[in-house]
Amino acid sequence: MAEKPLILVTNDDGINANGILHLSNIAMKFGDVYIIAPDKPQSGMGHAITINSTLRLQKSQYHKGALLEYNCSGTPVDCVKMAVNKLLPRKPDLVLSGINHGSNSSINVIYSGTMSAAIEGSLEGTSAIGFSLCDYSPHADFSGTTHYIDKIISSVLADKLPDGVCLNVNFPKLTFKEIKGLKVCRQAKSNWVEEFDERHDPHGNPYYWLTGKFINFEPEAEDTDEWALQNGYASIVPTLHDLTAHNYINHLKNIL
């Protein structure tokens, strides 16, 4: 590649989070870094886009060394769309999202703004990777992830991901020495059993907070991301945006 790779960095915890700071600093070793990220936390936004209201963009300079930096009032997917279609000088070579403060393994991938930004990157025809650390603290220690992120970025820049595939990388809450390695996995079958915490406002009217308990339906399955994380590995799951259940097409033709 004659010119340096153009790397777009975004996240869902907001442009000020420590996770995106760690990730963009790593990205700067590999290319020209452009940061377009939400101006506030956007966790759990999934693949939401802003179509019924307006978007704002603001130039900022939180990240020393970034070639261009904007924060956007929209969702993580809005940020990628804004970047690719309006702000970047050319199509990016790589989209990086994260590092998320908290897990995006197994079914969490579907609710995750971090991973939806990566999936949107792959929709734009660009290699894309979402990174998450299984630690929700704003002051989480990301240092154990650096070695692996270096390795994954090198590998993906050398061997572009195939059309329609991005990567979902999750790190256990461990130091570099404690992490046993990187394991390629599939998404574990899992779900959340929700408990709605009912409270009453000062006027006596009820309102609810969504809380829940995570259930792994296959804790013994060693080829899953949950197993890897529970057993001290970082997990990496190749992730699609073609949601078609190809295996079920013929059966469906027969029953309809």
Added chain:
Amino acid sequence: MAEKPLILVTNDDGINANGILHLSNIAMKFGDVYIIAPDKPQSGMGHAITINSTLRLQKSQYHKGALLEYNCSGTPVDCVKMAVNKLLPRKPDLVLSGINHGSNSSINVIYSGTMSAAIEGSLEGTSAIGFSLCDYSPHADFSGTTHYIDKIISSVLADKLPDGVCLNVNFPKLTFKEIKGLKVCRQAKSNWVEEFDERHDPHGNPYYWLTGKFINFEPEAEDTDEWALQNGYASIVPTLHDLTAHNYINHLKNIL
């Protein structure tokens, strides 16, 4: 089944939309209908959930014949979670979402609140179907869809969908006589090229509206939902929430 099927109906256009009225009236022929739907339009919300703010629920009676009806301040996925975990007397036998005012074919599935509600239904272990009509008008004519929705609901109640699969059904903007039939398809490869419409507020500051142009990358592929809809068929795509690119796992193991 000794008791009547329990059917949850939701949508993303809001509880007052004509599409959910049409769908819930059909559903009442098949079972006991519970409607829990957003209190306002939630198009483009994808699989977003409300975790950083609170949810409100309000009992309503827009739909004559529903056993219970609530509108919820949250997203379509919030509505399904609220219904299944809090409001319904037992696990539903079927989750129906729609009928959406507008297409949810091909890549639109990933941005769609309608389809995310159906996917959430399948995550809860329930057969689930999202219906959409390729007509964005609030006064769209849904009468051409009735025959096919009857047929699909009958079929799915008789033959439960497999674990992890829901259905994405789209209807062309045609009368019943004009619709050529129902076609089982895969999701077409497609994308949106976005154009951000830049305007200025009364204070002179810029803001943006997301608009875009839909691109079908494979207009000749007769096994896709886009082809079906363009050629006068209703499309039905079996849809997954396992996003793993299973075919790419071995290659990834080799390069990392």
